[in-house]
Amino acid sequence: MTRVRLQYFAALREHAGRSEEVLESSAATLADLYEELRLRHGFVLDASRIRAAVSERYVPLETPLTENMQITFIPPVAGG
């Protein structure tokens, strides 16, 4: 199990009902982790429609999970 610190942005925060959480996951990659979270929180967008940032940089969703990783999940936003 890998312990990660998560932040949600915009619609993901709304659906998760929180802006951050710390959890342990057996997911291998960010995409697997997001899929787990999508089922748990009822996110509408699938993994191909969102972006992830780790250590203040956008990273591919294929990035493997590492211990104490700080991850932000970001959906597209268009309001104005």
Added chain:
Amino acid sequence: MFRLAATPLDPSRLSHELKNPRAGALATFEGWVRNHDDARAVDGLEYEAFESMAESVGQDLVGQAIERFSLIDALVVHRIGRTEVGDLAIWVGATAEHRQEAFLACRWIMDRIKEDLPIWKRESYTKGGEATWVHAGASSLSHSEDPATNPYYARQVTLDWIGPAGQRKLAQSRVLVIGAGGLGCPALQYLAAAGVGTLRICDGDRIDETNLHRQILFSAHEIGQNKAEVAAERIRALNPHIAVSAIADAATGARLPELVTEVDVVLDCTDSFEAKYMIHDACWQAGTVLVQAAVYQLEGQIQVIDPRAEAGCFRCLWPEAPPSGCVGNCAEAGVLGVTPGLLGLYQAIETLKLLVGGENSLRDATLLVDVLSGRTQRILRSAREDCVCRGGTPWPNTPDHLLFPGRGAQELLANATVIDLREDHERLQDPEWIRALPHLPRAMWPALLREFPERPLVLCCAAGLRSRECVDLLEHPPEVYAWTRPIAEIARYR
């Protein structure tokens, strides 16, 4: 109607020309020659017009006003030649069924005339001094001052970061703000107040009651009016030293490639994915820097997309728009007015940084802003090597509907030979002008370059697929373009 007059104007006779039993209101405006400009005494003015052009521009404006405000009629007479202090320089009259339209139209006509009409005035001063020609639309404030010494900007010119040179750069800059909504309103206010010399505002929507909590340039009594026009009026009042114009259309139309080419920076203040992708693609292809922001409830994001930076384009990050309905806009998801307000201010400061020069922290990053927690996060972006901006596949959303970037459709089609690639049986129902186009069915395509030596060529078909296919077949010869929309749609460029 519009006309120029070389002799003094008589308002009562002009009013009489507008008499109409259907009219319930006549609003008139008189522009007089005054005896001073700034502190200098003036004893008269001479007006000179580029007459044929002034008449056609004037006629066009009057026609637009009649349509826009549902007027019964309107009349504008502008003096040319020598005038004395106290003379009428211009008379505007608008008749309508009710007073409101007449008042609004009168003012609209006058504002537009000052800006658009090719008429120049030369003041002669009582105490001598050289008389100079100035555009009649230049207010006495705007033609006399160096922005670096203008008291309006005194408090910011003293900043090292701006200084006299920076203030002059701002005065020479041109910025297009697309969307005069929750983001656009505050961005416009601060760009105008900072002295950006030319501001163009593009919005086809009308002010709605549900907009007012975040679109802070507008008042409750302006519901129903066009956003770009009302915003332009407010911004002109805020800073009379700059040129402000309104484009009362959705920016995503055929004019977009031209609009983004004519400015230094574009601000995307729209609220739909469709508009965001079209604006982005047009800016990238024109090489124009884009300052893009979007909000969701109490959060927002902003980034600068600069074709000259290394960080790639918007599509590097988000290759295509999400399916509609998946991500709510302000109407669907709700929004606190302050959120777009704050992000619009970020757009203003990023734009000023770009214009004044030097560092810009968002050319290679996205800033995420969370109003509730007060937290911001700067996330570095980088180009994606298989992105459309790195070459290869054509842009999915080429806004001028031409497969090849870098040319405006208007300019190209004015000089191009247009060739219809459809089969004979597809042309039977065509209007005369399409049937008159040279025509080359599929079997003849390999002979295209030999049959039509003239350049440029624009290839058209029923939907745009065959024109792409033909250009591919011929291996992309220079000056041969594929029109990627239905052939009938070139009508608006011809």
